[in-house]
Amino acid sequence: MLVSADRAPSAAPGPDRPRRRPGPPAWVAMYHSVGDCSDDPYRVTVSPGRLDRQLGWLRRRGLRGVGVHELLAARARGEGQDLVGLTFDDGYTDFLTHALPLLRRHACGATLFVLPGRLGGENTWDPRGPRKPLLSADGIRHAAAEGVEIGSHGLTHVDLTRADDALLRAEVRDSRAALRELTGAHIHGFCYPYGLVDRRAVDAVRDAGYSYACATDPSDLSGPLAIPRVHIGERDTAWRLRLKHLLRRHPVEGV
Structure with missing residues (x-):
């Protein structure tokens, strides 16, 4: 069961409280940069036009993209079958210039x-690939003021599975404290850099007080601190999105 750091867990099912039947697995999409795709060796960029068509595809199918905290809260209530988690990693400045207007549209x-x-x-x-600018403190505050959920991707984007204990704690714990001070908001979520996660990283995220964390393919790890995501790129046309939606990753326990 997902337990937010700000609220107590709901009552467990008892003899007079039937357990809700779980719905289909939550679908969480992973984006990075939104802009020019001409030099994109890692295939982490989508063009604004492609993102516009992808979001249009979601809406035509009766789906709506939301932040992960909102998605998980709805699923914990037995709702949100029409919601899709949309995540954007790294905090590129093109999120404000290209992605945010399309999300609003x-x-x-x-x-x-x-x-x-x-x-x-x-x-x-x-x-490899082009250097891309990252958001400043003012840019992050602007995104938060527009209703975007801000989560931590660590302090500096290091592979946590190879970090020593001191670096691991700093990347996970100190980044949360910095973002809370920067935005004035509670920071619910963490995203493992490179999508890589192991038990040590999960334990560090839990100890730092996050209520959920996103990976790429967490292998044998499961639960709200190892949520799998589906990579979305420039090649994902309508039929590919439909296939990825149908073949979504394994369910997260309690979600």
Whole structure:
């Protein structure tokens, strides 16, 4: 069962309280940059036109994109079968210029996972491909003011499965504290850099007080601190989106 850091767990099913039948697995889509795809060796960029068509496809099917915290809260109530989690990793400045206007056009929300240790910096962790600017503190505050859920992607985008204990704690715990101070809001979610996660990283995220965390393919790990996501890229036309939606990842226990 998902337990938010701000609320107590709901009553467990008893003899007079039947357990709700779980719905289909929650679908969480993973985006990164929105802009020019001409130089994109990692296939992490979607063009604004493609994102516009992808969001339109969701809406035509009666689905609505939301932030992950909203999605999980709805699923915990036995609702939200028409909701899709939309996540944008790394906190590129093009989220404000390209993604946010399209989300507003289609009445969708999203979670933006950012790096408070690289405010106003660049994606220097990518050895190939173009350098892309990252949001400043003011940019993150602007996104939050527009209703975008802000989550942590760590401080500096390091592989947590290879970090020593001190670095692991700093990337997970200190990034949450920095974002809470920056936005003035509770930070519910974490996103594992590179999508890589192991038991140590999950334990660190839990100890830091997050209520959920997103990965790419968490393998044998499960639960709200190891939520699988589906990569969405420029090649994902309507039929590919439909296939990915039908073949969504394994369910998260309690979601």
